[in-house]
Amino acid sequence: MKQFGIFIQKELFHIFRDRRTLLILLGMPIVLVLLFGFAITNEIDNARIAILDQSKGEMSQKITQRLLASGYFLIDENLREVAEIEQHFREGKTKMAIVFPPELQENLRRNLPTQIQLIADATDPNTATTLINYASAIIGRYVQDQGRGQAMPLQIHTEVKMLYNPRLKSVFMFVPGVMTVILMLVSAMMTSIAITREKELGTMEVLLASPLRPAMIIIGKVIPYILLALANTVVILMLGAFVFGMPIKGSLFLLALECLLFVITSLALGILISTRTESQQVAMLISLMMLMLPTILLSGFIFPIESMPLALQVISNIIPAKWFIIILKNVMLKGTGVEFIWKESLILGGMALFFIGASVRNFKIRLE
């Protein structure tokens, strides 16, 4: 037990004395969350639009006012000719143009079908779609309000309710994602580097020739990184909750347990990598290529798994991060208990066992 204690103490010395790495490890989650939260966002806020009002009537004025009142749009310029629209887009000044036709006022009064043209800059498809949706909804509501009190032909309105994330805030998507990436990074990459460093510096040779059992060497190396990963989890959750208003509806205890499960799965992966590699650089490259990229791309963090080609959907099943993100979203956003996520948890647990088993098989008690 004393041997174990000194080993962990030694490992903590390594971590705390390498100031630069420590700064990166503790600073990265904060930077990533803030970066995703403030810079990389799909939300529409004060988008600049241009208006070509050919009808010059009361109706078009009112619709424009409604659009501006929503807070989503700002008028960049009032245009005079159709030709100006194209030029405006090319200059990149505006995201969307609204064209009111000359016959707008007349048609509406006579209750005839009429059209308002929305033109969006689709170089950024997500933003374009969102803008069009927002504008259509606002215009639709205006028309509906006008028709009130009159006998209208049969109309069906869809009423949309966005559950769990009513304002469609992207923070709800990236906090679980960033958490997954950071935990993977700290657990898998850092442990695989820490273990291969001992091989590279030759200290593993001395440790092997000592009475320390291999399992003790591995567990001793891993425990400090579990603590570090959990500290990062707390920081990310606090940032998400206090800076971006991310809810944590489910039980905190359950959330902590699931995080621990994912950390253990990642650690086991890191150990497995370290048993097969001899240098820190190779360990880092493998961790990056085989763990980080799939974690970011195939876990559903950024791209929805449902819209991937079938082959990638199948591959995504073997990525631990996919299951962890499902668990996180369930617990944090829906507030579900273990009865709805036991399957995912079981899959993660199975993966952890498999990786640990493979690491034990691959760990060498000698130099070759």
Place this chain on the structure above:
Amino acid sequence: MATTQAIQVESLSKRYGKNVQALNQVSFEVGRGELFGLIGPDGAGKTTLIRILATLLLANEGQALVNGWEVRRDYRKIRSHIGYMPGRFSLYQDLSVEENLHFFATIFGTTIEENYELIRDIYVQLEPFRKRKAGKLSGGMKQKLALCCALIHKPVVLLLDEPTTGVDPVSRQEFWEMLKRLKEKEITILVSTPYMDEASLCDRVALIQKGNILSIDKPAGIVSAFDKPLLAVRTNDMYRLIHDLREFESTHSAFPFGEYVHLALRNAIWPEAIHAYLAGKEHTDIEIKPAQATIEDAFMELMTQE
């Protein structure tokens, strides 16, 4: 096998891949409390042999016992009772002198205080730097610290792989004095070195080359086995000298040795004959004197016989 010997090695062979024969049928024994030297050039198989004894590599053939324990089967027992110092500095560079020592004492289940007596002579020199990080020590100091760490659990057998390589001459000498003192404490020491001059400091040495042991004897015995007349020769052009001497009819062998060339002769001839030969080859500042054979001469001789 009796367990009176500290190390017993019998027809040990080790191959890397298909083509590299690192050890070829090596056999030797090291008695208890003996300071045994493994002398040979780089790539001779010294490190492989020591790693097999430290249970870090498995031999392809043959048997090896350390303190009566078999290296493959009883590796756990051996690991608790030997001190091993690899050729490369293998302590934690970001830990201080004291922390390194404390760490290794603890993982071997002992304390610094318990065996302080054993390392005191060495550790007093390190004491002023005990708060310094191991990575910031000089080469000699690093080796002393590594020796302390390998000794702290009072091992029965100490395996040292080239402990003096890359260390300045003064520190080398100090290091060997420490080994002699450890001998008095009845610790068996197996030490490898590429430096021939260190051979004379051992009780017995094994000369090893390309995985074969050429000779095992006391240093004096190995030197006395060298029976050719030996001269030390020096001229203005040392490079050409070796070449010319090797063409000389009475020459047995000629090897550079410090500032001189050691010339072993087939038969005793007058130095004047050599002088005349060299003068004829346009050498100047010719100096020829009788030389005392050393381990290195004996080793060169054994190597050429191979």
